[in-house]
Amino acid sequence: MTTMKQIAQRVGVSVSTVSLVLNGRDGGRVKPHIAQRVRDAAEEMGYQPNALARSLRTNRTHIVGFISVEVATTPYAGRIIQGAQDALSELGYLLITVSGDDDKAVEGGIHALKRYGVDGFLYSAMSNRVVDVPESLCSFPLVLVDATDAENRFPSIEPDEFRIGYDATTRLIEAGCEHIAYIGCLQPMIAQTGRAEGYRQALADHGMRFDERLQCDVLNNGRALRAVEELYDAQRPDGFFCFNDARAWYVYETAARRGLTVGRDVSVVGVDNHRVFAETFSPQLTTIELPHYEMGYWAANRLVAAIEDHGVDEAQWPQMTAPLPPLDATSPAKVHCTLIEKESVRGDR
């Protein structure tokens, strides 16, 4: 590892000069040709700044922590992290991920990150929920991903659930469906609520009556399949909007058992929570991919913006949430989800 000292010796200047030049902090004060010689030497000797030493001095690590409770093993966690990672690497930051089954493990991780002096945190719930932010994070720069602060103190990035429901339903209507069912999720979540509202609004906007017998919220268990089969047999819907891929599978099974072909006899639009559709059902399915990657990406951007605007000064962070620069169209707080056409929802019409 080459150090500034070695460069200084080689060129015959002092370390301070080297530091100034290499950091572009000399406002033309260092003579151009000597500055050039410093740069050349650095290049030649393969100089790499020692991040540790720099951080110790500047009190800025350019590292941010990604905290997620319980479910970082969930399939989509990776995409959020990837998005955050990409954004951060563009900005010259690094990401350290911490997750654990219980709060205690996570708390430990947060502690460790603090000892390393991370500049800020991303906090993620892995499915759009209202969460309690751990006390230990509150005095740090913090942005929530796919989650909302119960006390609404921190900026957050989440998917536009309403539009998911609205767009999916509209797509089915445009495909000619006249009895559209919604196979939802029985647990109360922002995602379920938002999507269901979007579904109803889309129906209303197209002059269709909402019929509660067409909405079927299920848990992920044995009863679910029966519920969907009963719904089908009783109501004979011609289109299904599915909360996620697990729910979509019930529709597929129901259809297959009745000799129906999805994409011809019945239309399905599903939210691809697990990126499974792409591998299995996809040929016959129109999917909506959750913008996990984008959420991670924008959250990281927002966090860094905050850090660089306000510094990492612990004490003043909690109050600064408000003056955060409002995100524009290119970096929304509610991220839009795109509908992906694998093949027509109603193949041969």
Add this chain to the structure above:
Amino acid sequence: MTTMKQIAQRVGVSVSTVSLVLNGRDGGRVKPHIAQRVRDAAEEMGYQPNALARSLRTNRTHIVGFISVEVATTPYAGRIIQGAQDALSELGYLLITVSGDDDKAVEGGIHALKRYGVDGFLYSAMSNRVVDVPESLCSFPLVLVDATDAENRFPSIEPDEFRIGYDATTRLIEAGCEHIAYIGCLQPMIAQTGRAEGYRQALADHGMRFDERLQCDVLNNGRALRAVEELYDAQRPDGFFCFNDARAWYVYETAARRGLTVGRDVSVVGVDNHRVFAETFSPQLTTIELPHYEMGYWAANRLVAAIEDHGVDEAQWPQMTAPLPPLDATSPAKVHCTLIEKESVRGDR
């Protein structure tokens, strides 16, 4: 942030004494009661060692880098990472994850990690493959996860693919199946090769002839479903061993279209690559979960063992791979995969 200096002042000793006491490096040399006063003060003042400063001094960060090319967005990545994370946190280490679509992005990440002075690397391919280890990692402590070094220079942790095939097939035989098909993967991979061999060996060991018409290796596309349907119609197998969940879905669809019920009319054992089975097919399926978590866990353990045995001295690492302590039964290089019974493969026999 309390520093050692502050503690020293408070207690009226020098920083070195504080350092010695707090690091337990005084072999009883510091007088017990003064040592106690130091510890009390540290406690009271909420002292947290500054990891940056320590690392700068000791040249050890207690951070390891997790490198994965392309597919860290893959669903199982999270489980490997979680395993590594848990092991590392037990050992007082932190994990920084780097992944990117292309080699260039990854290279950049590796660079950044080196600047922070990570102690070593884990390198993962996200599906058991033979890989070329990036040159930039070769002079560091390194362990491969779910991958094998093409030149066989580094320790690696991978699933026991042969046993997966063997156990799955045996399970089907024990359930009474007599014509067992293997729905495999057309790309050449360690996983495909190993599982197929296990399948054949299990057949042989139970006195059953391997019939190549019962092995059907497919890509994940439209033709796959047709291939499985043709296999079924021509050979009428009564049991299926499926390479992964995507392949299993073709079997489910085939069965559903023929009015057959999995678990009664036909038996299926599948490898749960994507943790989808658990959510969708599971009630009727016997699955084999890949030990992603365990692989991450053991790989991290092995890496730390190597680091602590041999230090992070760049120059000498490449040669030290051989003398690594052989892993014992509790930390195998080939990790055993367990068969998980959701319900009998052949429910009512």
Add this chain to the structure above:
DNA sequence: GTGAAAGCGCTAACAT
């Protein structure tokens, strides 16, 4: 324009 010097917080060899 450039260099000397101080110091970030910690460790460890060397004095006392």
Add this chain to the structure above:
DNA sequence: ATGTTAGCGCTTTCAC
């Protein structure tokens, strides 16, 4: 048994 000292590699003020 404890303190002194000298850094680790870098940034930054202040003198020259």
